[in-house]
Amino acid sequence: MLKRLIFGVAFCGLMYSQPPAASPAKPDSEAVKVLIEKAKKAGGPMWAGEQHFFCEAPRANSPNDPPIEPTKIFDNVYVIGNQGTVAYVVNTSDGLLMIDSLSADETETQLLPGFQKLGLDPAKVKVIVVGHGHADHFGGTAYFQEHYGSKIYIAAADWDLMEHPPAGRGGKGPPVLPKHDQMIVEGQPIVLGDFKIMPVAVPGHTPGSMGFIFPVKDNGKTYTAAMYAGTVLTPGIVSDEGLQTYSKSVAHFKEETKKARVEVELQNHPLMDPIQPKLDKLQARKKGEPNPFVLGQGNYQKFLDVMSACTEVNIARRKGV
Numbered sequence: 125m126l127k128r129l130i131f132g133v134a135f136c137g138l139m140y141s142q143p144p145a146a147s148p149a150k151p152d153s154e155a156v157k158v159l160i161e162k163a164k165k166a167g168g169p170m171w172a173g174e175q176h177f178f179c180e181a182p183r184a185n186s187p188n189d190p191p192i193e194p195t196k197i198f199d200n201v202y203v204i205g206n207q208g209t210v211a212y213v214v215n216t217s218d219g220l221l222m223i224d225s226l227s228a229d230e231t232e233t234q235l236l237p238g239f240q241k242l243g244l245d246p247a248k249v250k251v252i253v254v255g256h257g258h259a260d261h262f263g264g265t266a267y268f269q270e271h272y273g274s275k276i277y278i279a280a281a282d283w284d285l286m287e288h289p290p291a292g293r294g295g296k297g298p299p300v301l302p303k304h305d306q307m308i309v310e311g312q313p314i315v316l317g318d319f320k321i322m323p324v325a326v327p328g329h330t331p332g333s334m335g336f337i338f339p340v341k342d343n344g345k346t347y348t349a350a351m352y353a354g355t356v357l358t359p360g361i362v363s364d365e366g367l368q369t370y371s372k373s374v375a376h377f378k379e380e381t382k383k384a385r386v387e388v389e390l391q392n393h394p395l396m397d398p399i400q401p402k403l404d405k406l407q408a409r410k411k412g413e414p415n416p417f418v419l420g421q422g423n424y425q426k427f428l429d430v431m432s433a434c435t436e437v438n439i440a441r442r443k444g445v
């Protein structure tokens with residue numbers, strides 16, 4: 125019971141920042157309803173589920189989110205985890221690179237069994253890139269650092285967050301902390317063999333939250349993918365300042381992903397755009413059919429437009445507009 129309690133505190137929706145400010149029972153004002161309509165229009169039918177999640181029905185990831193089948197989703201990319209939180213493994217010419225690493229207590233139940241099912245050797249993980257300093261993303265890093273010498277990359281501000289959690293939050297500390305290692309810095313690519321990730325700073329959820337832009341291959345063809353790895357799932361716990369910063373970060377990520385012509389949308393918390401239906405589609409995919417993770421440049425931008433519009437909704441609710 126105690127373990128479960130500590131584990132829960134470390135989860136993304138619950139650890140960082142302020143207690144909820146708004147009462148969920150309060151009906152939306154006309155001004156907020158107008159902003160919700162704007163978000164619906166921004167996303168269109170493709171992103172109606174995402175709009176509903178971010179604007180109207182947010183929820184945190186949970187230790188009870190059902191596991192997914194570990195799956196190869198691109199020629200060079202594998203996904204492991206559960207319907208609330210996933211890690212990606214990228215095969216490069218010089219070993220494996222992992223993006224995020226689930227929670228520490230999922231190392232033996234989900235992460236390592238995933239490697240085994242996919243026929244991947246965890247000892248070949250040379251680099252782990254962590255999207256932000258919460259324990260449901262860096263939890264597995266200490267194991268890989270200790271057993272396989274994997275290099276761990278996290279933004280400086282989130283190394284600090286992990287090593288000095290805010291008072292009253294995660295007071296007993298995260299379950300397992302990796303030894304201080306490499307820094308992620310916007311604009312400085314992280315390279316392993318023939319593979320390169322471009323980090324983009326997107327503070328808001330945490331001070332060192334990052335977004336990533338990187339190439340994926342589908343049947344030999346290269347596409348550019350992006351992952352916004354500091355998504356605010358439950359705005360109620362983020363400070364006013366945090367939400368404003370987040371809004372600017374989404375705009376910044378929009379610029380960078382537009383420039384990079386991103387057309388593949390990947391998530392570390394695939395709650396607002398469920399991953400299971402995509403994995404089902406992949407499994408049933410026939411030759412010549414598109415990869416369900418490849419959405420096209422316009423649709424990727426619309427995905428970010430909905431994040432942005434719903435952040436405005438949440439800011440307006442907070443202000444009592």
Ligand SMILES: [Zn+2]
Nearest residue numbers: 136137256258
């Ligand atoms: Zn988080």
